[in-house]
Amino acid sequence: MAVNEHFYCMCPTKGSLGSADQKRLASHKAALLEGAKWDVGRIITIRFLNGAPELQQRVRKVAEEWTKLANLTFNFRTSGPTDIRIAFNQGNGSWSYLGKICLQIPEDQPTMNYGWLTPDSPDDELRRVVLHEFGHALGLIHEHQNPKGGGIEWNRDAVIRDLSGPPNNWDEATIENNMFSQYTGVTATGVDPTSIMMYPIPLAWTLDGTSAGLNGELSERDKRFIAENYPK
Numbered sequence: 001m002a003v004n005e006h007f008y009c010m011c012p013t014k015g016s017l018g019s020a021d022q023k024r025l026a027s028h029k030a031a032l033l034e035g036a037k038w039d040v041g042r043i044i045t046i047r048f049l050n051g052a053p054e055l056q057q058r059v060r061k062v063a064e065e066w067t068k069l070a071n072l073t074f075n076f077r078t079s080g081p082t083d084i085r086i087a088f089n090q091g092n093g094s095w096s097y098l099g100k101i102c103l104q105i106p107e108d109q110p111t112m113n114y115g116w117l118t119p120d121s122p123d124d125e126l127r128r129v130v131l132h133e134f135g136h137a138l139g140l141i142h143e144h145q146n147p148k149g150g151g152i153e154w155n156r157d158a159v160i161r162d163l164s165g166p167p168n169n170w171d172e173a174t175i176e177n178n179m180f181s182q183y184t185g186v187t188a189t190g191v192d193p194t195s196i197m198m199y200p201i202p203l204a205w206t207l208d209g210t211s212a213g214l215n216g217e218l219s220e221r222d223k224r225f226i227a228e229n230y231p232k
Contacts, residue, residue, distance in 0.1 A: 009094050036099025036139040040230050043073045044083050051088035055119045062130040070230035086112045099139030128216040131196045143198040153208035194219040
């Protein structure tokens, strides 16, 4: 598969935040974004804004696997104010706000989107995407931006060329935020190349031999890390 045929998750952090909050978040991005971590034991309310009922049920079933590991409860509702709001807006990418940043997003707006999942999506693709986006919803950032990895020597021109074209069509600011930004203020272990939060990174995108595949399951380190940070 050619590099630019991959869909990549976009991780927004600003939304409707004020300038002071934006500056605070810029210094707290991490493997687990400390400022976005939920209180242990929190009941997180969730509702779907659209999508076929059978697709909603498939997403819910996969998402709840995180609560087998973390001391958190997902309370899916059909109406009323909720913490997380899920849309299936095609063409808008797949993304989620990090952790409790979603609490700052207006109630009429989604805080998570599945822009390429449909009722016809195969189980392995749906599973990979939902586990990844709900990892973000618990406060996890992309693993390649984990500062304990020492940084990646990127072939910036190749990354920008591939991600600025279809199917992602990202502008350079989005590429900078999701690919090249380094994070501080971390709760993190060493970089886990098998993490569900790791982007697929082709060799053509790096100058130091770094690469990663398309991970579809929680790694053992994912499981330990989330259990340690949300202990039961």
